[in-house]
Amino acid sequence: DQQVKQNSPSLSVQEGRISILNCDYTNSMFDYFLWYKKYPAEGPTFLISISSIKDKNEDGRFTVFLNKSAKHLSLHIVPSQPGDSAVYFCAASASTGGFKTIFGAGTRLFVKA
Amino acid sequence: GAGVSQSPSNKVTEKGKDVELRCDPISGHTALYWYRQSLGQGLEFLIYFQGNSAPDKSGLPSDRFSAERTGGSVSTLTIQRTQQEDSAVYLCASSLDWRKNNEQFFGPGTRLTVL
Numbered sequence: 001d002q003q004v005k006q007n008s009p010s011l012s013v014q015e016g017r018i019s020i021l022n023c024d025y026t027n028s029m030f031d032y033f034l035w036y037k038k039y040p041a042e043g044p045t046f047l048i049s050i051s052s053i054k055d056k057n058e059d060g061r062f063t064v065f066l067n068k069s070a071k072h073l074s075l076h077i078v079p080s081q082p083g084d085s086a087v088y089f090c091a092a093s094a095s096t097g098g099f100k101t102i103f104g105a106g107t108r109l110f111v112k113a
Numbered sequence: 114g115a116g117v118s119q120s121p122s123n124k125v126t127e128k129g130k131d132v133e134l135r136c137d138p139i140s141g142h143t144a145l146y147w148y149r150q151s152l153g154q155g156l157e158f159l160i161y162f163q164g165n166s167a168p169d170k171s172g173l174p175s176d177r178f179s180a181e182r183t184g185g186s187v188s189t190l191t192i193q194r195t196q197q198e199d200s201a202v203y204l205c206a207s208s209l210d211w212r213k214n215n216e217q218f219f220g221p222g223t224r225l226t227v228l
Contacts, residue, residue, distance in 0.1 A: 006155075032214035043117070043204055043219030044156070051214070089156060093214055100169055101146070101217065105155030 003027045004092050006104035015113050019077040023090030023104055026071065030092040032099075035064060035075045038087045038106070047088075048075070080111045115139070117220035119205050125226045126195055134190045134223045138207030145188050146208075146217060147180055149201040156204065162188065163211040195227045 005024045013019045021035075031052040036044035050057040050064045050073070057064050063076045077084055090104040118137045126132050138145050147159040158172040162182040173179070177195075182188040192199055202224050206217035 034216055036217075036219075041221070043206070043221050045219065046216035049214075049216060095214065099144070099163070099211060099214055100158070100161050102158065103148070103156040 002105075003030075004090055004102045004104040006088075006090050006107050008107050009105070010108040010110065012110040012112065013080045015082055015111055016079045019075075019080045019084065019109055019111065021075040021077075021088050021090075021107050021109065023073045023075075024071055025073075025092050027092070027094065027102075028071070029094040029096055030102075031095050032093045033064070033066060033073050034091045034093075034101070035062075036089045036091060036103075037084075038089065044089055077109075080109075082111050082113050085109055085111045117205060117207055117218050119203075119220035119223050121223060122221065123224045123226075125228065127228050128197060129194055131191065131193045132195055132225065134192075134203050134205075134225070136188045136190070136205030136207075136220060138186065138188070138205070139209075139218055140186075142207035142209050142218070143185070144208040144211035144217075145182055146206045147188070147190050148204045148206070150204060150222075151201040159190070159203075166211075192225075195225075197227045200225055200227045 034049040035047040038044040066073045087106045089106045093101045120135045143164045145162040148156040161169040177193045180190045202222040204222045206219040208217045
C-alpha cells in the first residue's frame, strides 16, 4: 500500500524554466510534508517542508504547495538550473503516527543546459 | 559538525553469510531510521528507533533482519543468511526530536552486494 505516490519517474526541463514535481498521498492523518534531493552515491538531503496548517512555503527558488482536499503537493523550482538535476523524494509524516516518515518512489529531474 | 556516518561504505558478501551494517547518528538526535533503496526503486522503510520507546519494526522484510540501537546512539542493522535480493543501498538517517515533525539527516549509505 503506497501511501505516498510520485507517479512521474522522470522529468526533463530546460535551464531557466520552471520544474514542477508532483506528489499524492492517501493517508489523511499526514500533517507534515517534506521534499528531499538525492545525488548519485550520496544520501538524500532535506530541501523544504510544509505543515498541514499552511498551503504554501517558499525558500529561495523552491516553493512547495499543499492542497489538502486533493491530498496533493507539488514542488516548484524556478528558475531551474543544471545543478538541480537529481532525484527528488516526497515524504510525509503524521503526528498521531509517531512521526514515522513515509517516502515516495522519487522523481528524477534532468535540467538541460 | 559531524553528520551521519555509515560503515562500511561497500560490502560484498556471499549468499548465506551474515552481515552487520553500522550507523553513527548525529550526536543528540533521538530518532534513527533505516531504509534501503534497491536499484531503480524508492526508499523502503525498514525500522525506526524513537527515543527510548520500542522501535517500529514494521518495515523489516523478514526475520533475517534485525537492528539494535545501543545507548541511544550507534545502531547496527544485521542481516542473517543473506540472499541476492538483499542487495541494495542501506541508508541510515537521524532526526533531532522523535516527538516532533522534523527533517532527517541521512548518511551516505552502505552498498551491499550479495553474490
